[in-house]
Amino acid sequence: MLKIEKLHKSYPIGDSSLHVLKGIDLFVEKGEMVAIMGSSGSGKSTLLNIIGMLDEADEGNYTLDEVPIKNLSEKKAAIYRNKFLGFIFQSFNLINYKNALENVALPLYYQGLKRTRRQEKAKFYLEKVGLLGWASHLPSELSGGQNQRVAIARALASNPKLLLADEPTGALDSTTSYDIMAFLQQLNDEGKTLLIVTHEQDIANMCKRIVRLKDGLIMEDNFVKQQRAIADV
Ligand code: ADP
């Protein structure tokens, strides 16, 4: 489903540059649940943003669902992003003046769905994350865990093939973190492919595979493990 070869990325700083990714090779198959680990500044978000087509690599090949992702126009990139990918962020990135239902429905608007269909779908996914009863509440009226569930419902609403999560539990206490991870595991059991950036070992252990970044390279990849720890709750 995802194939990355010899990927490089640098950021310019003044007259020089910071070489963050120095030749990443990564293959992910459908149905995997992969943790991307590494210390702060190791390039986890950089890699995830390239995978999510929010940023572009300097060198290397990236193929998503057989489609080479290179030199795409903004419009094409947006179409692929909408079709293939769902994003979950540490800080939820919900729109604070829209209620839960409206937040989940928003990406469906950009997909050109009619209003009634958007509402139906948004309700379906809010129910899936256990928050249908909270549909009319604003993010400020929900807990961190509830807001992350709304964000997950929003990511699921377009039925993406791949879910990308950047430190999805980074702003949550550990009980809520395990709860969110257990929900992501459930999605994986239903066949969703997930890539989860984290710097917490216990969170990574709840994935089937752990890829560790260090000094711009993958220094460890237990590809064969494909087995999960049970949440410690
Ligand atoms: P991580 O997510 O693992 O903490 P990042 O991918 O965010 O790491 O960042 C990797 C390195 O690249 C860090 O040193 C960071 O400061 C630098 N960096 C990230 N984004 C930019 C940018 N847009 N411009 C310049 N430097 C950046």
Ligand code: MG
């Ligand atoms: Mg990061």
